[in-house]
Amino acid sequence: MTSTTTLPLADDLGRLVDPSRVLTDAAALAAYSHDDAEWAPFTAPLAVVLVRSTEEASSVVAFAAGAGIRVVPRGAGTGLSGGANSVANCIVLSLELMTAIVEVNVDERYVVVEPGVINNDLREAVAQHGLWYPPDPASFRISTIGGNAATNAGGIACVKYGVTRDYVLGMTVVLADGSVVELGRRTAKGVTGYDLTALMVGSEGTLGVITRLTLSLLPLDGREERAIIGYFPSLTSAGEAVAAVSRAGIVPAALELIDSTCLRAVDDWQGLGLPHGADTLLLAKVDERGSTGDELADTLAAIFEAAGGTGVERATDAAEVERLFLARRLAYPALERLGPVLTEDICVPRSAVPEMLARIQATAALHDVVIANIAHAGDGNLHPLIIVAEGDDAARARAKLAFDSIVDDCRALGGTVTGEHGVGLLRLDGARAELGERVLAMHTSIKTALDPAGTLNPGKGF
Amino acid sequence: MTSTTTLPLADDLGRLVDPSRVLTDAAALAAYSHDDAEWAPFTAPLAVVLVRSTEEASSVVAFAAGAGIRVVPRGAGTGLSGGANSVANCIVLSLELMTAIVEVNVDERYVVVEPGVINNDLREAVAQHGLWYPPDPASFRISTIGGNAATNAGGIACVKYGVTRDYVLGMTVVLADGSVVELGRRTAKGVTGYDLTALMVGSEGTLGVITRLTLSLLPLDGREERAIIGYFPSLTSAGEAVAAVSRAGIVPAALELIDSTCLRAVDDWQGLGLPHGADTLLLAKVDERGSTGDELADTLAAIFEAAGGTGVERATDAAEVERLFLARRLAYPALERLGPVLTEDICVPRSAVPEMLARIQATAALHDVVIANIAHAGDGNLHPLIIVAEGDDAARARAKLAFDSIVDDCRALGGTVTGEHGVGLLRLDGARAELGERVLAMHTSIKTALDPAGTLNPGKGF
Numbered sequence: 001m002t003s004t005t006t007l008p009l010a011d012d013l014g015r016l017v018d019p020s021r022v023l024t025d026a027a028a029l030a031a032y033s034h035d036d037a038e039w040a041p042f043t044a045p046l047a048v049v050l051v052r053s054t055e056e057a058s059s060v061v062a063f064a065a066g067a068g069i070r071v072v073p074r075g076a077g078t079g080l081s082g083g084a085n086s087v088a089n090c091i092v093l094s095l096e097l098m099t100a101i102v103e104v105n106v107d108e109r110y111v112v113v114e115p116g117v118i119n120n121d122l123r124e125a126v127a128q129h130g131l132w133y134p135p136d137p138a139s140f141r142i143s144t145i146g147g148n149a150a151t152n153a154g155g156i157a158c159v160k161y162g163v164t165r166d167y168v169l170g171m172t173v174v175l176a177d178g179s180v181v182e183l184g185r186r187t188a189k190g191v192t193g194y195d196l197t198a199l200m201v202g203s204e205g206t207l208g209v210i211t212r213l214t215l216s217l218l219p220l221d222g223r224e225e226r227a228i229i230g231y232f233p234s235l236t237s238a239g240e241a242v243a244a245v246s247r248a249g250i251v252p253a254a255l256e257l258i259d260s261t262c263l264r265a266v267d268d269w270q271g272l273g274l275p276h277g278a279d280t281l282l283l284a285k286v287d288e289r290g291s292t293g294d295e296l297a298d299t300l301a302a303i304f305e306a307a308g309g310t311g312v313e314r315a316t317d318a319a320e321v322e323r324l325f326l327a328r329r330l331a332y333p334a335l336e337r338l339g340p341v342l343t344e345d346i347c348v349p350r351s352a353v354p355e356m357l358a359r360i361q362a363t364a365a366l367h368d369v370v371i372a373n374i375a376h377a378g379d380g381n382l383h384p385l386i387i388v389a390e391g392d393d394a395a396r397a398r399a400k401l402a403f404d405s406i407v408d409d410c411r412a413l414g415g416t417v418t419g420e421h422g423v424g425l426l427r428l429d430g431a432r433a434e435l436g437e438r439v440l441a442m443h444t445s446i447k448t449a450l451d452p453a454g455t456l457n458p459g460k461g462f
Numbered sequence: 463m464t465s466t467t468t469l470p471l472a473d474d475l476g477r478l479v480d481p482s483r484v485l486t487d488a489a490a491l492a493a494y495s496h497d498d499a500e501w502a503p504f505t506a507p508l509a510v511v512l513v514r515s516t517e518e519a520s521s522v523v524a525f526a527a528g529a530g531i532r533v534v535p536r537g538a539g540t541g542l543s544g545g546a547n548s549v550a551n552c553i554v555l556s557l558e559l560m561t562a563i564v565e566v567n568v569d570e571r572y573v574v575v576e577p578g579v580i581n582n583d584l585r586e587a588v589a590q591h592g593l594w595y596p597p598d599p600a601s602f603r604i605s606t607i608g609g610n611a612a613t614n615a616g617g618i619a620c621v622k623y624g625v626t627r628d629y630v631l632g633m634t635v636v637l638a639d640g641s642v643v644e645l646g647r648r649t650a651k652g653v654t655g656y657d658l659t660a661l662m663v664g665s666e667g668t669l670g671v672i673t674r675l676t677l678s679l680l681p682l683d684g685r686e687e688r689a690i691i692g693y694f695p696s697l698t699s700a701g702e703a704v705a706a707v708s709r710a711g712i713v714p715a716a717l718e719l720i721d722s723t724c725l726r727a728v729d730d731w732q733g734l735g736l737p738h739g740a741d742t743l744l745l746a747k748v749d750e751r752g753s754t755g756d757e758l759a760d761t762l763a764a765i766f767e768a769a770g771g772t773g774v775e776r777a778t779d780a781a782e783v784e785r786l787f788l789a790r791r792l793a794y795p796a797l798e799r800l801g802p803v804l805t806e807d808i809c810v811p812r813s814a815v816p817e818m819l820a821r822i823q824a825t826a827a828l829h830d831v832v833i834a835n836i837a838h839a840g841d842g843n844l845h846p847l848i849i850v851a852e853g854d855d856a857a858r859a860r861a862k863l864a865f866d867s868i869v870d871d872c873r874a875l876g877g878t879v880t881g882e883h884g885v886g887l888l889r890l891d892g893a894r895a896e897l898g899e900r901v902l903a904m905h906t907s908i909k910t911a912l913d914p915a916g917t918l919n920p921g922k923g924f
Binding site for chain 2: 106107108109130151152154158159162163165166175179180181182183185186187188189190191192193194195196198199201202203207218219220221222243246247249250251288289290291292347348349350351376378379380381414415416417418419420421422423427430431434435436438439440442443445446448449450461462
């Protein structure tokens, strides 16, 4: 008998999938060791396996379970919490090659896809059939739909149209013992048994490996987008405008905030011609048609002005709307150019947005760190981005203090430590404090019930 | 030592809650033995306890768990699947007295309520603040919000606005050992840990007793209701119209079907002046404002006419809209007057509605039973109602065969055995067949993880 670590692992895996899709060279192990979260720890995997089917994924998980090896599932590795970071004694199971769009059902408005399909590829494929998949994380051009489901990804459209969970009707899942189950349904409604689909969504690969998804869709037509933008003299005045929109009972199709640090970073990089003097930009969208849309846009513009917004204007030209929202989507990569970014994902009650933004500024000053802010402000979902210069260990230590302080403030204001990125590795402490002992015990008992050996993505999520 | 069954149970319970709220007389035990499902089995409880607080519910569950007694939670007992039916050696734990509306938060658009609040009381309370709670089961005037959550209730508005789960942000839950947990959040988004709130919703009291709920709300304003009605020469032609609406990419605010048996029953009872010659009525609603609403109503009317609808008209008068939808809501109680009703709750793909309706008619003929049809047709959620004369055992046997045959046809067409009523006791066989062995094992392992002694609502749901 040999111990598991001395097994000729690549040979074993090469009997389960084509050997060309078993990677064990150092460069591959390094590349698949972590996602896009700075700061989260990782250990190189024993091997990376790129599967092409549910059957292959099942065989790899069954093999790993039998051999006492851990499995870390992975899509495109664009996560920002370390949820796909590899751990000791693990195989990274990559779903990135499973990119088939299996069925677009126009009558029932659903699509069946493999998990490696890029969010934007899905959007474009269903758009050809007059259908729309709303959840649009900022990573929509690079993140996979399987990863979106595993983290219950949000995005800009969520303020009106909901998050990934709201669109996942059903899925094929490889469980921790390698068995394959079909969860959920393809009908508009259904309450047969526990909602295991919802349990899997957002479980960060700790309960199963998603190998196929059925996603509900909306009609693409029937919306007319109008953008309303405004520049605000301070973060908090922009926050006041956000709270006022909520108070007015308006549900915009988007309500995003970008602060001056982000605006400068994007413009320096991409030269979009954004005004450099502005402090904070609010970008709103409404998508009601005709006079209803006009009235809503007018109301939003009035709210922006009443809250101190200047340069308030309405963009109805599609290219201009696109350009402004492009700045929002480019904010994260633009800031990454400045140094390692420690990304917060707090979500507070909408009315607490001004107070939370004020506390973030105070925290930045107290700990002498640069904190840029982008936010799905209409959801109260803020992304304070803590940036430190490469190699500055003292700054790193201060950044960690600032991170924890922001989490504490968020919880004190009735918020949650992660709105859409997931707990992963970065938010374990905050999540534990938020959930409390008895709810954590529920998590542990469910995890143990479905994965008694702890095979799937150990150490993540709670 | 005495065995649990010889304990002076009422005395014990009377130390946990005021003795006036511990019921053990025969009439009370009978009244609390079952919900509104015909046909589902039940056994009288040992006692009924009406709790007034989370603490009381916790103490009763902890006591029962310690004494080896089962607990069957109950709201108003309006369920149609036997989910609240009492079982051997159980206490019925009624939440009906917990009727407080704890907080209406206008800025954040949520309401915090106790579980015994009647759905319509909730609607009226939040309407005073300009807010709207969309899920509207036909029982909305008599069913509790706790029961709605435990069954993930649907309703007429769901075709556009989603089901109960989509509005439950968080809850207080008494677990099987009597411990109390807070699940979920009050923010617009949040992905901290597993979605245990979604797991509880629709779990039919088998995983916990919901003692408080935080529900998200929509603005009440901004909608203008227009009704479109049409009479069809047959069930299947009405079904074709439903499928055509879906194909056209329209998401109506309601799309209900009522067949001739229901129409006659309602009119005979309430004298609403409905036309007796009609076969099947389709009732649609759109709620977009202004010209957008007008155009959608025109399109729906045209689709109805193209599918063979006659007497197609548009009701814009609120009272007329209300009267027509009242007929839909009264259909179930009207039919109950004709004899015990065995209620199906199948949900099929929208495009399969015509075929499913045809098969239901064939089943009625084959088994010589009366089957009336009401349906949330726009969701593909059909309620074939099998009616037998009181005391006709032969008809009861035929009805049971028809019930199973309809379930089989539904599953053959890609449907699910319960769209919104829950599995309860009536649909256990169908649910088992639909879920399959491995998914059932997941249910069992989760149930065992959270309720190892099987205290909560044993035998229900899967």
